[in-house]
Amino acid sequence: GAGVSQSPSNKVTEKGKDVELRCDPISGHTALYWYRQSLGQGLEFLIYFQGNSAPDKSGLPSDRFSAERTGGSVSTLTIQRTQQEDSAVYLCASRGTGTSASEQYFGPGTRLTVT
Amino acid sequence: DQQVKQNSPSLSVQEGRISILNCDYTNSMFDYFLWYKKYPAEGPTFLISISSIKDKNEDGRFTVFLNKSAKHLSLHIVPSQPGDSAVYFCAASGWSTGTASKLTFGTGTRLQVTL
Numbered sequence: 001g002a003g004v005s006q007s008p009s010n011k012v013t014e015k016g017k018d019v020e021l022r023c024d025p026i027s028g029h030t031a032l033y034w035y036r037q038s039l040g041q042g043l044e045f046l047i048y049f050q051g052n053s054a055p056d057k058s059g060l061p062s063d064r065f066s067a068e069r070t071g072g073s074v075s076t077l078t079i080q081r082t083q084q085e086d087s088a089v090y091l092c093a094s095r096g097t098g099t100s101a102s103e104q105y106f107g108p109g110t111r112l113t114v115t
Numbered sequence: 116d117q118q119v120k121q122n123s124p125s126l127s128v129q130e131g132r133i134s135i136l137n138c139d140y141t142n143s144m145f146d147y148f149l150w151y152k153k154y155p156a157e158g159p160t161f162l163i164s165i166s167s168i169k170d171k172n173e174d175g176r177f178t179v180f181l182n183k184s185a186k187h188l189s190l191h192i193v194p195s196q197p198g199d200s201a202v203y204f205c206a207a208s209g210w211s212t213g214t215a216s217k218l219t220f221g222t223g224t225r226l227q228v229t230l
Contacts, residue, residue: 004158033217042119042204043159043220056217091158104218106151106158 002026004107006092012113013082021077021110025094032075033095033104034067038088046090049075051097082114118142119207121221128228134192136224138205141186145207149218150179150190153202162203163190195228202226 005024013019025032034046045059049069060066064082069075079086089111093104120139128134136150146167151159165172165179165188172179178191192199205221 035220040222042117042121042222043206043218045217045219048217059217093158103161106160108156108158 004092004094004105006090006107006110008110009108010111010113012115015084015114016081018078018080019082019112021079021090021112023075023077023092023094023107025073025075025092026096026105027073028096029094029105030072030097031095031104032069033093034075034077035091035093036088037091037109038085043091046077079112082112084114087112087114116141117222118145119205119219119221121203121205121224123224124222125225125227128195128226130197130228130230131194134190134195134199134226134228136190136192136203136205136226138188138190138221139186140188140205140207142207142209142219143186144209145219147208148179148181148188149206149208150177151204151206151220153204153223159204192226195226197228197230200226200228 007022030051032049035043037043047067048056064080067077089109091109093106095104118141149164150162152162153159163174163177163179165181170181181188202223202225204223206218
């Protein structure tokens with residue numbers, strides 16, 4: 001039972017470049033979330049995947065952000081044409097079927113710095 | 116619009132004393148509340164939760180109190196230990212509305228327990 005893993009742990013990129021952040025959820029967990037924490041802010045919901053249902057994208061801040069989840073497991077968050085305000089820690093969490101909202105297990109996050 | 120607010124960014128408490136962390140919310144649709152604890156370079160971990168049908172939930176040294184009329188909750192840690200030093204996030208969701216899929220977080224309070 002490994003926990004949620006994320007890669008890379010740190011990413012420095014130049015403004016305007018695209019980045020991909022990866023999340024490996026706990027095996028068997030059907031729900032997967034992406035959050036981000038900007039400096040001085042709380043965790044901000046970005047997107048939620050549940051099984052084969054259409055994802056809840058209501059938290060994505062702009063159309064530069066997208067995410068996919070392949071085979072109901074690994075997820076990739078892509079940020080196109082990065083901006084300095086995208087600098088934040090991006091956290092992924094997963095949850096098992098039928099469990100409550102409290103049982104979201106978080107990964108260690110990816111710290112993104114846009115220069 | 117910050118729907119979950121933690122107005123104290125930091126708190127310092129002596130070992131053995133009580134730590135009280137506060138949280139206010141504005142969305143009356145929230146009916147499930149959680150506290151997460153976060154160490155540096157790690158993802159948040161679930162600590163304790165409370166449903167809106169209760170006003171108190173206790174787990175060992177940790178107790179969460181909910182005052183629905185005031186839209187306020189607090190986390191009490193008694194006695195505080197140096198290992199409790201971390202950032203504590205308050206979070207809320209609308210479980211009964213079927214939208215427990217995402218959590219709304221506060222900005223966190225950094226607790227330091229001194230010897």
